[in-house]
Structures are given as C-alpha cells and as structure tokens.
Amino acid sequence: MVYTDTHAHLDYPDYASDLDEVIKRASEAGVSKVITIGIGRDSIPRSLALCEKYPNLHAAVGVHPTALDALSLDEWEILEKAARHPKVVAIGETGLDYHRLPTEGADAYKKKQHDYFLHHLTLAKRMNKPVIVHCRDAYPDTLKILKAFGRFREEPGVMHCFASDPATAKEVFTLHYVISTGGVLTFKNAPGLRAVIAETPHDMLLLETDCPYLAPVPHRGKRNEPGYTRLVAEKLAEVWGMPLEDISRVTEANVKRVFGI
Ligand code: NI
Numbered sequence: 001m002v003y004t005d006t007h008a009h010l011d012y013p014d015y016a017s018d019l020d021e022v023i024k025r026a027s028e029a030g031v032s033k034v035i036t037i038g039i040g041r042d043s044i045p046r047s048l049a050l051c052e053k054y055p056n057l058h059a060a061v062g063v064h065p066t067a068l069d070a071l072s073l074d075e076w077e078i079l080e081k082a083a084r085h086p087k088v089v090a091i092g093e094t095g096l097d098y099h100r101l102p103t104e105g106a107d108a109y110k111k112k113q114h115d116y117f118l119h120h121l122t123l124a125k126r127m128n129k130p131v132i133v134h135c136r137d138a139y140p141d142t143l144k145i146l147k148a149f150g151r152f153r154e155e156p157g158v159m160h161c162f163a164s165d166p167a168t169a170k171e172v173f174t175l176h177y178v179i180s181t182g183g184v185l186t187f188k189n190a191p192g193l194r195a196v197i198a199e200t201p202h203d204m205l206l207l208e209t210d211c212p213y214l215a216p217v218p219h220r221g222k223r224n225e226p227g228y229t230r231l232v233a234e235k236l237a238e239v240w241g242m243p244l245e246d247i248s249r250v251t252e253a254n255v256k257r258v259f260g261i
Pocket of ligand 1: 007009037210
C-alpha cells in the first residue's frame with residue numbers, strides 16, 4: 001500500500017542533519033511520493049535540488065502568504081522559471097492568512113496577499129498546473145478570489161490543511177477544489193474536523209503532513225515527517241470505515257488526478 005504526502009517542507013533546517021533517514025523511513029512506511037513546498041527565493045532552489053537528488057520527491061513552488069518578503073514581485077521571474085522544472089507539479093503554497101498579520105499596516109499586507117494570490121493563480125493557469133492554497137482565518141475572501149478567478153483547469157487545486165466547517169467544505173467542492181488533511185485529523189480535540197472529513201466525498205481528499213509542523217498522534221508536538229502520512233491514512237480508515245488498502249487506492253487516484261503523479 002502506498003501513500004503520497006502532498007505537503008511537506010523538507011528544505012527546512014529541521015531536516016538538515018538527517019534527511020536521508022527521513023526519506024528512507026517514508027519509503028518504509030509506504031509513502032512513495034512526497035511533494036515538498038519551495039517558498040521564496042532561497043527555499044525554491046533548495047527544494048528543486050532535493051527533487052533532483054531524491055527520485056520520490058516532487059515540488060510545488062510559490063511564496064507563502066505569511067512571508068511575502070521571501071520573493072518580491074520584481075523577482076517573479078525566479079518563480080516563473082522554477083515552475084518549468086520537470087519535477088514541479090503545482091504552484092504554491094499561496095493564499096490568505098489573516099491569523100498572523102503584522103500589527104502595523106495589516107490592511108496593506110492583506111492587499112499584498114491578495115495581489116500575490118492572483119499572481120500565483122495566473123501562473124498556475126498559464127502553466128496548466130494545480131494551485132496549493134493556504135488559508136487561515138480567511139475562508140470567505142479566499143473563496144471569493146477563487147470563484148472570481150474561475151475554474152482554469154479540470155482540477156484547479158487543493159485547499160491544504162483544511163480547517164473549516166461543512167458548509168465551507170461544500171463551497172470548496174463546488175469550485176472543484178479538493179481539500180487535504182494531516183496530523184490534526186488524529187488530534188483528540190478535533191472532532192469537528194473529523195466530522196467534516198467523514199462527510200467529504202472520497203474523490204475530494206488528499207493526505208499530507210505539513211511537516212515539520214502538526215505531527216500526528218503519538219508524535220504530537222514533535223517534529224513531523226513524511227512517513228507519518230501513514231498515521232493520517234490509518235485515522236482516515238477509521239473515520240471513513242474503510243480498509244487501509246481502499247484509503248491508499250482512493251487517495252492515490254486523487255493525487256494522480258490533481259497532480260498527475
Ligand atoms: Ni506549508
């Protein structure tokens with residue numbers, strides 16, 4: 001049985017000393033593919049270099065909404081060029097994050113997030129690649145932007161680390177975006193998320209870790225890694241009342257449809 005971790009940050013310093021081991025443990029856990037997210041002028045080339053070194057890694061390239069200074073719009077060409085790399089399967093992560101806004105100039109920063117978001121969507125459309133959307137405390141505005149931009153490909157993208165209610169999930173699916181879920185699904189204090197995932201159509205869900213963050217139980221609070229996707233899959237098997245092999249088959253088909261891998 002195989003799984004894909006559709007959202008990892010393997011270029012982070014957290015893995016500087018033992019990435020070989022981390023990748024090996026992922027393979028041993030059946031996590032046969034990982035999408036590592038390159039965000040910004042330093043993280044993008046690091047992520048592409050990792051993809052060239054490890055055959056089971058793929059990349060997404062973008063600028064994270066909480067760190068827009070990591071690549072200015074004057075440097076956009078760096079992102080455009082990276083998007084053409086053969087192992088790049090998505091654009092992002094991009095989106096809106098109203099949870100962590102600067103105390104000074106919050107409104108200006110929000111506007112900047114909107115502008116970057118549209119830049120990413122335009123690039124994704126031109127490259128015919130899905131977009132990976134980060135959204136925190138900003139679902140109404142995020143959905144408004146996605147709706148206004150329109151469905152630019154059969155599978156326009158994913159709302160990563162989905163954390164909202166069933167009505168919002170329904171709106172996401174209406175726009176033909178899938179959602180992804182990770183370690184939070186295993187948290188004791190997340191019955192609301194499990195209820196949303198229980199109602200999610202089986203062809204609309206991806207697995208992820210968002211590592212190094214949000215490690216699933218029993219590793220909660222520690223460094224996360226792609227191999228733990230397996231623990232998320234096991235929890236999903238419980239939530240959907242399906243054998244693990246069906247979880248593997250269904251989610252892998254979704255990965256193939258959205259990312260082509
Ligand atoms: Ni991320």
